[in-house]
Amino acid sequence: MSAALQSEGSSEDIGTRLKLVRQIFGLTQRELARRAGVTNGAISLIEQNRVSPSISSLKKILDGIPLSLADFFTLDFSPSENVFFTAGELTEISYDPAITMRMVGRRVKDRALQMLKETYQPGADTGDAMLRHGGEECGVVIAGTLTLTVGVQERLLNPGDAYYFRSDIPHRFRNMGSEAVVLISANSPPSF
Template sequence: MSFDVGARLKALRALYGLSQRELAKRAGVTNSTISLIEQNRVSPSVASLKKVLDGLPIQLAEFFTMDLGQENKTFYGADEFAAFSFGDTIDFRMVGGSYADRKLHMMQETYHPGGDTGEPLLSYDGEEAGIVISGTIELTVGAESRQLSAGEGYYFSTAEPHRFRNTTDKPCVLISASTTTTFHKGQAASGQPLDTAEAPPAMTNQGDATP
């Protein structure tokens, strides 16, 4: 079951009482950008979608999970994670995707070859730590950049500009935890510009469908 990004954006825009023109102005994008997204004629990168949502404003995680209808709970089966896919290059699985008033994001992240959080580099309040489970990821934090392989990890202040990129020909899987209350990871998904991406981002509750 693919998540209908266009229908959700249109419904939220109506809920906030905004025209396409008003939302575009608040988000700093063109009217046509809003129109094309709502018609599902383009797939926005994570960065592009977040920029639009900032005009409402609403958090990216809330955009995808606000209607899961799940109560807070302690334990989650493998099929109960919230799953986010951006194109065919970056996949996220979040523990407790609909948990109210969350203060932590615990993620399994898969960066397929070419997967890239992109430019501009991410920067927001919080801290993040992670361990590479398989494959290799290039992590840039500030002026430092390093290739991390399976068994290696990282810890940094997310206020430092940072970027994750898979420059290899094999997938990379890592487990991360961040203290930010907003889902920022992957703000620029596969490096595809807004007007050339092909498939809209998908979100599933894995108990209902396969991403």
């Protein structure tokens, strides 16, 4: 292995990193090899950490993506915060006993997206005063029947039905049925 590659990371880092980068760019080993003008076996051996490429060989391979050596070694694949959340880690953000809104990743810094698991008990209603905020929102009904009003449109949504609208349009959620409504929703940017 060349001194330059040793200073940047171990050979295992290079093989694992190459495989991750290749997969991120949606390339098979064969496609990357074709683009880079090397054999499929060369890519395979590097990814298995059985061969350590020289800087020039690695650059040639990365040109097939295309990706610079600097970007290859500085890409951060580790999540900066929690990625997975148990049901108990979802944060309740509703104060209405008939409506629960459990948020995914409430404490994630600089969130660009808000995802909720919402439950509306029979008779639950977000209120006569229509909701309105910036951004967009969408959702999918998982159980029950939800009445959704968006502007002058109103629709009864059943399990599997979905919605997507600009959130600055006045909107209202109601459960006029006899069973609880469960839906998964997302807003961007977050409104809570």
